[in-house]
Structures are given as C-alpha cells and as structure tokens.
Amino acid sequence: MIKTVSTTPYQDQKPGTSGLRKKVPVFAQENYAENFIQSIFDSLEGFEGKTLVIGGDGRYYNREVIQKALKMAAASGFGKVMVGRGGILSTPAASHVIRKYGAFGGIVLSASHNPGGPTEDFGIKYNIGNGGPAPEKITDAIFARTKVIDTYKILDEADVDLDTVGLYALGDMIVEVIDPVKDYADLMESLFDFGAIRSLIGSGFRVVIDSMSAVTGPYAVEILEKRLGAPAGSVRNEVPLPDFGHHHPDPNLVHAKELYDDVMSPQGPDFGAASDGDGDRNMVVGKGMFVTPSDSLAIIAANATCAPGYADGIAGIARSMPTSGAADRVAEKLGIGMYETPTGWKFFGNLLDAGKATVCGEESFGTGSNHVREKDGLWAVLFWLNIIAAKKKSVKEIVEAHWAEYGRNYYSRHDYEEVDTDAANGLVAALREKLNSLPGQSFGALKVEAADDFAYNDPVDGSVSKNQGIRVLFEGGSRVVFRLSGTGTSGATLRLYVERYEPDSSRHDIETQAALADLIAVADEIADIKKRTGRDAPTVIT
Numbered sequence: 072m073i074k075t076v077s078t079t080p081y082q083d084q085k086p087g088t089s090g091l092r093k094k095v096p097v098f099a100q101e102n103y104a105e106n107f108i109q110s111i112f113d114s115l116e117g118f119e120g121k122t123l124v125i126g127g128d129g130r131y132y133n134r135e136v137i138q139k140a141l142k143m144a145a146a147s148g149f150g151k152v153m154v155g156r157g158g159i160l161s162t163p164a165a166s167h168v169i170r171k172y173g174a175f176g177g178i179v180l181s182a183s184h185n186p187g188g189p190t191e192d193f194g195i196k197y198n199i200g201n202g203g204p205a206p207e208k209i210t211d212a213i214f215a216r217t218k219v220i221d222t223y224k225i226l227d228e229a230d231v232d233l234d235t236v237g238l239y240a241l242g243d244m245i246v247e248v249i250d251p252v253k254d255y256a257d258l259m260e261s262l263f264d265f266g267a268i269r270s271l272i273g274s275g276f277r278v279v280i281d282s283m284s285a286v287t288g289p290y291a292v293e294i295l296e297k298r299l300g301a302p303a304g305s306v307r308n309e310v311p312l313p314d315f316g317h318h319h320p321d322p323n324l325v326h327a328k329e330l331y332d333d334v335m336s337p338q339g340p341d342f343g344a345a346s347d348g349d350g351d352r353n354m355v356v357g358k359g360m361f362v363t364p365s366d367s368l369a370i371i372a373a374n375a376t377c378a379p380g381y382a383d384g385i386a387g388i389a390r391s392m393p394t395s396g397a398a399d400r401v402a403e404k405l406g407i408g409m410y411e412t413p414t415g416w417k418f419f420g421n422l423l424d425a426g427k428a429t430v431c432g433e434e435s436f437g438t439g440s441n442h443v444r445e446k447d448g449l450w451a452v453l454f455w456l457n458i459i460a461a462k463k464k465s466v467k468e469i470v471e472a473h474w475a476e477y478g479r480n481y482y483s484r485h486d487y488e489e490v491d492t493d494a495a496n497g498l499v500a501a502l503r504e505k506l507n508s509l510p511g512q513s514f515g516a517l518k519v520e521a522a523d524d525f526a527y528n529d530p531v532d533g534s535v536s537k538n539q540g541i542r543v544l545f546e547g548g549s550r551v552v553f554r555l556s557g558t559g560t561s562g563a564t565l566r567l568y569v570e571r572y573e574p575d576s577s578r579h580d581i582e583t584q585a586a587l588a589d590l591i592a593v594a595d596e597i598a599d600i601k602k603r604t605g606r607d608a609p610t611v612i613t
Contacts, residue, residue, distance in 0.1 A: 072227045073146045073242070078102040084110070084217035086210040088415035090196025092182045095132050098193045102223070104136050105143065109223035110216035111178070111197045112147045114209060118175045120150035124168050124198075126160020126251065127180030128286040128349035129311035130187035134158050136195070138230045140178055145244035146224035149175075152244065155251030158233050159311060161286045161350030163439070163447035164255040166202035170443065171254055176200055181286075181349035184321035184436075188314035203420035203444030207536070252293050259294055262380030262442060263453045267460040269300050276459075277305075277340035280452065281330045284308040284316035287346040290449055320347050322354035322436055322448070323613045324361065331356055342456070342466060346448040351416075352436040353448035355455050357466020362455075365395035365482050368432030370473050371454050373401045375430060377461035378454060380442070385429035389422050391415075392525050392540055393552050393568040394434040395480040404477070413527050413539035414554065420444050421531035434484060434568065436613075471579070478574040481586040485609035486556075487565040487600070495555055495563035498603040502541050502553060505597070509543060514593040517545045543597060548572035551594040565604065567594055584612070 081100075084091055084107050091107055098104050112118075123144050127133040137158045144152050153168060154160075160168065162179055169177045176199050182192035197205045197213070205213075226242045239246040272278060278301055282288035288309035295301045307330075308316060319326045322345035334343035334356050345354040355362040362370070372388050375381040387408030388398045402409035408427055412418035416437065422428040423441045432438040437446030438454075455466070462469060509522040525539040540554035549571040556564040569587045573579065584591070595601055 073224055074227050075222050075224055076102070076105070077222055078106055078220060080218050080220050081106060082218060085214045086196070088417070089183060089204065090179070090194050092185065092192060092194040095189055095191060095193050098132060098136070104139055104195065105223045105225065106217060106220050107195055107213075108140050108143050108178070110213050110220055112143065113216050113220070114212040115176070119148040121175035122151040122153060122172060123149045124153045124160070124165055124172075124174045124177035125180075126155040126165045126177070127158055128161070129157070129159050129313065130182065130193065130315070130348065131189055131191065131313040132193050133180050133313070134233065136180055136193075137233065139225070141231055141241060141246060142226040142228060143224065145226040145228075145242040149244055151247060153247045153249055154233065156234060156236055156248050157251070159251045159286060159289070161251075161255070161290060163351055163443050163445045163450065164251060164290070166198060166443035166445040167255055167258055168249070169198060169200065170202040174200065177202075179349070183349050184347040184352055186315065186319050187348065191314070198444070201420060201424055201444050204415070204417035206417055206420070207534075252289050255290060256293050256298065258442060259450065259453055260298065262450070263378050263457045264460065265299060268453070268456045271456065271460040272299055272301050276342065278342045278456065279305055279307060279330065279333070279340040279344075281307045281322075281327055281343070281345040282309050283318045283320040283322065283327070283345060283347065284310065284312040285318075285320040285346065285348045285350070286311050287350040287449055290350065291346070294449065294453070315348065322347050322352055323611070325611050325613070327354050331361065334358060342459070344452040344455075347436070350448050351439075351446040353438065353451040354436055355452065355466070360467035360470050362466065362470060363395070363482055364432065364434050364436045364438065365397050365480060366470060366473070367451060367455070368394065368430065368438050369397035369401050369477070370458070370469060371438060371451065372398055372430045373473060373477075374458045374462070378457045381429070381440070386426055387422070387428040389419050389428040389431040391418075391433040392542070393484075393554060393566070394432060395482040395570050396548070396572065397477065397480040398432065400477045410530070411527075413525065413536050416444075416446055418527065418529070418536070421529055425531045427530070434482070474579045475576045478572060479579045481571040481573060481581070481583055483569050483583055483587055484613050485567040485569070485591070486611040486613075487567075487604050487606050488610040489562035490565050490604045490606070492563045494603050494605070495565050498565065498598055498600070499541065499553065499555060501603075502598055506541070509597070514596060515589060517549065517589060517593055520544050520546045543594075549590055551590055551597075553594075553598055565600070567600065567609070569594060
C-alpha cells in the first residue's frame with residue numbers, strides 16, 4: 072500500500088559539488104532523508120516503469136536510507152531498482168551499472184572521503200542516465216523542491232533482504248540485488264592487460280592496496296588477489312565497516328601515512344595504493360616516489376596507449392582548474408584538446424559524452440576516463456600497474472623520465488578545515504575586491520601577470536559557471552589559487568593551491584614545500600590567511 076506522508080520542508084538541503092552531505096544526526100531527523108529523496112523524484116520526468124540503481128559505500132546509516140529509497144522508488148512508479156548486495160556499490164561501480172544496463176539514473180549514498188559513524192558524515196547524490204553526477208540544472212531543481220515540499224510517498228511494506236542476490240517484489244516494482252563487484256571487475260579486465268600485470272606480480276613485484284576499511288575492499292580482493300594473483304593479504308583493511316574502522320578514509324599522505332611509510336621502507340612493497348570511502352579516489356606511491364594526483368593524470372595520459380582499452384590513443388584531456396598544468400603539456404605534445412573545468416566531476420560529463428575528452432583528473436586524488444562518468448580509484452591504480460608492466464620501469468623511474476621530458480610542476484594543496492564560515496567568506500570577498508589591482512604588482516621576485524575569479528563556459532552546452540576559484544598567476548608560469556570547498560559538512564574548508572613550473576631537470580629534486588616557499592608566503596600576504604582564519608598552519612598539506 073502506498074502512503075502519502077505530510078512533511079515540513081528543511082531549508083538546508085542544497086546539494087554541493089557531490090550531492091547533499093550532512094552529519095548522520097541531521098539525516099536522522101524526521102523525514103529529512105525522505106524529503107530529499109522525494110525532491111529528487113519530483114525533479115525528474117519520464118522515469119515511470121524505468122530502472123533505478125541504488126548503492127553506497129557501506130557507511131553508517133547506509134542500509135536504513137536504502138530501505139527508505141527502495142520503498143519511495145516503488146511508490147513513485149519506478150519499474151525496477153538494482154541494488155548492490157549489502158547495499159554496497161562503489162561510486163564508479165554504480166556509474167558502470169547505470170551505463171551497462173541502461174538505467175534511468177541512480178542514487179549513490181556516500182560522503183566520499185569523509186569519516187563515517189553515528190555522529191559522522193552521510194550523503195545522498197543523484198546520478199543521471201549517463202552514469203555521472205546530476206548537472207547543476209537538476210541539483211538546482213532538487214534544492215528548489217526541498218524548500219517547499221509538503222508530502223512524500225512511500226510503500227508500506229517490509230524491508231527487502233539486501234544480503235542475498237536475487238529478485239524481490241516490492242509492490243509493483245522489482246528489486247534486483249546484484250553482485251556489486253563482478254560487472255566492475257569485468258570492465259577493468261576489458262581495459263587493461265591483466266596478463267602483463269599478472270606476470271609483473273608473478274615476477275616478485277610486490278603490490279599492496281589499503282582499502283581503508285571502506286568500499287573498495289571487495290573489489291580490490293577480487294581484482295588484485297583473485298584475478299591478478301597477488302598473495303592473500305595484499306589488500307589491507309579489506310572489509311567495509313560502517314565507521315571505516317575509525318579511519319579517516321581519505322587516501323592522502325596524512326591518512327594513509329602507514330602505507331606510505333611501509334612502501335618507503337627498505338623491506339616494504341614495490342608499489343602501494345589507497346582508496347577512499349566510496350572508491351573514486353586514489354593514492355599511488357612507489358619505492359622512493361609519491362605520485363601527486365596532478366602528475367598521475369599527466370603520466371597516465373602520456374602513456375595511455377600502454378593499456379589495451381586506450382591503444383588507439385586519447386581524444387583529449389580534462390582537468391579541474393586547481394589541478395596543476397602538467398597535463399596541459401602532454402596535451403600540447405600529443406596535439407589533442409585540453410579542457411580546464413571547475414572542480415566537480417559533473418563538469419567532465421559533457422566533454423566525455425561529446426568525445427572531446429578521454430582522460431580526466433582532479434588534484435583531489437581523483438582520476439578517471441570515459442569508461443564511466445565518475446572518477447575511479449582502482450582504475451587509476453590498475454593503469455599504473457599496466458604502465459609499469461609495459462615499460463618495465465619503477466614508479467620513480469617513470470615519474471622522473473616524465474619530468475625530464477615535460478618539466479616538473481611543483482605542486483601542493485594546503486587545506487584549512489572547519490574555518491569559521493563568516494571568516495572564510497570574508498577572506499574570499501576581500502580577495503575579489505583586490506583582483507583588479509593585483510596585476511603588475513611585485514612580491515619579491517614574483518610579479519603578478521593576471522588575477523581573476525575563474526568562470527567556465529561549457530564548450531558542449533554553452534552553460535556558464537562563475538565564481539569557481541580565485542587565481543593569481545605570476546610571470547613564468549607559477550600561480551596560487553584560493554577556493555572554498557563544497558565537500559565538508561561543518562564550517563568552511565579553505566583550499567590554497569600552489570604551483571611552480573620548473574623546466575630545468577637539474578632542479579627537479581628540490582623538496583616540494585621548499586620549492587614553493589616563496590609562493591606560499593605571498594599567498595598569505597595577498598589573502599591574509601593567518602589573520603583572517605586565526606590559523607598558524609594548514610590542517611592538511613598534500
């Protein structure tokens with residue numbers, strides 16, 4: 072039986088770059104999740120009888136919201152829902168399932184790299200039929216609906232058994248509980264030379280993946296240990312836990328330090344990788360070399376033809392504006408398109424669908440391609456293993472050879488987390504007022520060439536996205552970028568991105584923070600970061 076439930080709207084349900092993210096106690100408020108899910112359905116047209124995909128990263132409150140979403144989908148007229156066993160689907164796997172089975176769209180329950188647990192983070196994101204995050208016109212419509220919603224519809228039925236693969240009836244709708252791993256693992260095997268990687272591992276090359284007690288554990292075990300022959304235990308923290316085992320599931324040098332230290336030790340593995348909460352981010356580290364996400368994108372693009380799925384070359388590269396310009400130099404040499412977009416994977420969707428770009432990346436440890444419409448952590452890891460197997464060189468040798476050919480983009484991101492929101496907004500507002508006066512100013516040896524608030528004109532649909540980050544560009548190719556992040560759940564996160572291009576290979580072995588020290592000091596001088604935030608140092612440096 073379908074029930075129509077009266078409700079009161081919440082005014083704080085504006086989706087960010089990756090859906091709606093709040094603390095679990097916020098989502099647990101009466102009708103909070105139901106309001107947002109119904110607002111998604113109310114903002115869509117033509118889905119009656121169609122298929123919806125639902126899955127999540129297994130974090131706390133995942134199962135409860137999946138049951139709500141299933142019953143609301145049935146009440147709203149969907150014909151079928153495909154859901155991962157146990158409520159599990161990594162974000163890239165969900166994108167692939169949507170695409171492979173021609174689903175109308177999907178609901179992904181995740182807060183990505185944010186912590187999980189009873190008082191930690193939760194999120195709901197809607198993905199469209201191409202498998203990618205909903206564009207702004209849809210998220211704007213969803214937000215508008217949340218502010219006025221007064222009823223939602225839900226089926227009054229028992230919960231579905233999420234732990235057994237099979238078909239279930241839920242009112243007039245079919246629920247198919249699927250193996251969350253197989254389709255994705257098959258896709259990876261079609262893209263990469265598993266035989267060559269298997270031989271590499273069989274030769275004694277040691278690979279370790281830390282899944283951080285998050286969603287990629289089952290995927291990594293199936294692919295790395297079962298299909299590629301790595302020894303049992305090569306995948307660490309492989310069981311997804313609702314609180315991620317008290318880990319912060321963000322694959323960076325702070326939260327994956329144990330893995331980094333292990334790879335860097337004399338007896339450690341040759342290659343290490345880590346994934347985040349929902350499986351769309353990655354960290355790659357080799358003996359003696361941490362690979363920055365910006366360099367990873369450039370090196371994957373430069374060596375794409377090593378992988379069978381990209382043997383014919385790539386059409387173009389897309390990167391978010393804060394990501395370093397390393398990939399730009401690859402695109403220039405290959406004679407292919409280079410697209411600079413705002414932060415947020417949804418901006419890559421049009422470029423991928425139009426065939427303008429094949430490989431995409433963001434500095435926030437996300438890389439992917441046209442195989443899905445999300446960034447994909449394990450895909451990037453497998454691409455690196457494929458390149459290593461093809462070139463028969465170490466990670467360090469591959470990176471240093473790339474720098475020698477293209478130059479090195481020294482690059483770092485400084486995060487100031489949970490800054491007072493008013494203080495963060497004040498900092499950005501003051502920066503905007505300075506933009507016109509900065510060009511021509513000198514700060515020591517650094518002279519400002521240009522300064523702007525980045526705006527993006529989509530070359531496919533003509534849409535315009537303004538105020539996407541403040542850029543200060545210096546003569547010689549260096550720059551600093553200031554941006555407020557949309558992925559946190561409390562306060563504001565100020566991100567400072569610092570970049571220096573160094574073409575001289577004799578200067579490619581300087582420690583990164585030392586190479587960027589003058590730019591970091593100038594960034595503070597221009598934006599009054601310490602004074603306005605009250606912070607003496609960033610929360611995280613990557």
